[in-house]
Amino acid sequence: RFSASESLLAAGVRSLAAAPLLDEEQPLGMIAVGSRVAVRAFSEEDLELLVSLASVASLRLRNVKLAEEAAQRKVLEKEIALARRIQIALLPAQLPDLPGWSLHAGTKPSRTVSGDYYQLLLRGEDGEECVIVVADVSGKGVAASLLTASIEALTAGPIEDGRPPREICDRVARLVHRRTPPEKYATAFVAALEPETGVLRYVNAGHNPPFLVRRDGEVELLRATGTPLGLIPDVSYGQEERRLEDGDLLVAYTDGAIEVVDPDDEEFGEERLKALCRENRQVDPESLARTIEDALREFSRGTPLPDDLTLVMARRDSR
Numbered sequence: 001r002f003s004a005s006e007s008l009l010a011a012g013v014r015s016l017a018a019a020p021l022l023d024e025e026q027p028l029g030m031i032a033v034g035s036r037v038a039v040r041a042f043s044e045e046d047l048e049l050l051v052s053l054a055s056v057a058s059l060r061l062r063n064v065k066l067a068e069e070a071a072q073r074k075v076l077e078k079e080i081a082l083a084r085r086i087q088i089a090l091l092p093a094q095l096p097d098l099p100g101w102s103l104h105a106g107t108k109p110s111r112t113v114s115g116d117y118y119q120l121l122l123r124g125e126d127g128e129e130c131v132i133v134v135a136d137v138s139g140k141g142v143a144a145s146l147l148t149a150s151i152e153a154l155t156a157g158p159i160e161d162g163r164p165p166r167e168i169c170d171r172v173a174r175l176v177h178r179r180t181p182p183e184k185y186a187t188a189f190v191a192a193l194e195p196e197t198g199v200l201r202y203v204n205a206g207h208n209p210p211f212l213v214r215r216d217g218e219v220e221l222l223r224a225t226g227t228p229l230g231l232i233p234d235v236s237y238g239q240e241e242r243r244l245e246d247g248d249l250l251v252a253y254t255d256g257a258i259e260v261v262d263p264d265d266e267e268f269g270e271e272r273l274k275a276l277c278r279e280n281r282q283v284d285p286e287s288l289a290r291t292i293e294d295a296l297r298e299f300s301r302g303t304p305l306p307d308d309l310t311l312v313m314a315r316r317d318s319r
Contacts (some may be wrong), residue, residue, distance in 0.1 A: 012036040019054035021061065028061050030054075049088055090152045096122045096130055098195045100317055104285035107310040108256070108293075115144030116254050116310040117151055121159060130195060131159050134312050135188040135229075136207065136254040143184075150179070151186055151229070159280040165190040165203040166239040169229065173205070173237070176230030185230040189252050190221070198244040198316055203237045205229050208255055213275055214280045215247030219274055249285070251277050256309030260296045268299050285313035 018032035031054045035042070093105045107116050115137035123129050133190055135151050137144040154175050158168045176186065189210055191202035204210075206228035209221035225238035244250065254274070260268040276295055280288045289311050296309070 015041050017042040017050055019047070019050045021054055021058045023058060023062055028058060031057060036184060045117055064098060071106075090149060091118065092120055092247075095120055096127070098122075098127075098130060098314075101195055102284050102313075102315045103319055104275065104289050104311065104313045106289060106294075107308065108305065108310050110140060110256065110305040114308040115140055115148060116308040117148040117258070118310055118312050119152070119155070120312070122160065123162060128194065128196070130193045130314075131165075132191045132193060132250075132252065132314070133154040133159075134190065134254065134310060134314060135186045136208065136308070136310070137186045138228075140307070145181065147176075147184055147186065149175070149275055151188075155190075164239065165201055166237050167203050169203045169226065169237040170232075170235065172228045172233075173227075173235050174233065177233045180230055185228045187228045193244075198248070200242045200244060200250065201239055202242070203239050205230070205237060208253060208258065208270075210250060210252035211277050212242060212244070213249040213251065213277050215245065215281070217278050217281065219278055244314075244316045246316055247281075249277065249281050249288075250313065251288075252312045254308060254310040256305055256307040257292065257311060258295070259306050260300050261305060261306065262299055263301055272299075281315075285315055288313060 013036060014033040015035040015037070016032060017034075018030050020030050021028040022230055031050065033042075033046075035051060035245055091107070092105070103120065105118050105303055107114060107118060109124070117133070117135045117137070119131065119133040121131045121133075123131060124271060133155060135148065137151070139145045151172065154172045155168060158171055163171075169188065172188075176184075186205075187207040188205040189202065189207045190205070193200050193202055200319065202222060203226060203228050204222055204224045208223050209223045212220040214220070220242075222240070222242070224238055227235055258268055258270050272295070273292065276292055280291050283291070293309075294312065
């Protein structure tokens, strides 16, 4: 059999036995033994012993591979946990104190890190305005969280400069488009609220329409006034204005609040969320947020969150 195998003959090999190193996923290689004794031929017992050794060696190689993967996973988990701590630090540590208003804001990531971002920030010498930002980046995970950090940085300057929502979105949209690949963009709701008058000036950049729930139960959807941030290079956003009277409630959210599905793959949907907000418009926003989260949990019946969930609410208290 070795008549054409000059390299083996040159090495003096006269008899050879080999067995594969097999894994559940793929072959790892082979183990082979050779004999230079001309009269030596490997027996069936020799072959059985070699197969047993190959099995033990394959298991050992698999365990080494698993140990390496576990070590790499541990390093990655530490990095993701650090990313989450950094992301949390970008969110407001506490909400502004607005006399005559009740506020709530919170987010729940579907993974360790989130593609949602929110901000409530007072500006002006005496806090004449409260800027509200709710953004939802396309995608999930670490890549989405990096873009949320970028949006936080890009909005900070124009907010502090006193720019209206329209100019904030115009600027951020251009910069996001310039700095990110085409598939990366963010929907956003950016508003400036005057606590004293209840006037709300806002831009909806392709975001889920927030609910403006009036005291009498009427619900208005604050629909889009432009495209998502970063989707097209040059865009000019429209700005709308509403006025919140005593008892009126503003509810801004991300699509994690309506895309929750039950085991039958039925979606929670906008209408259910709107009905919850209308029925509970008299309670404080924090209690309403708990009611919504409980309803989503009950509806899903254990189905994991398909997307990050963020709720931001502002209710003008009745005098």
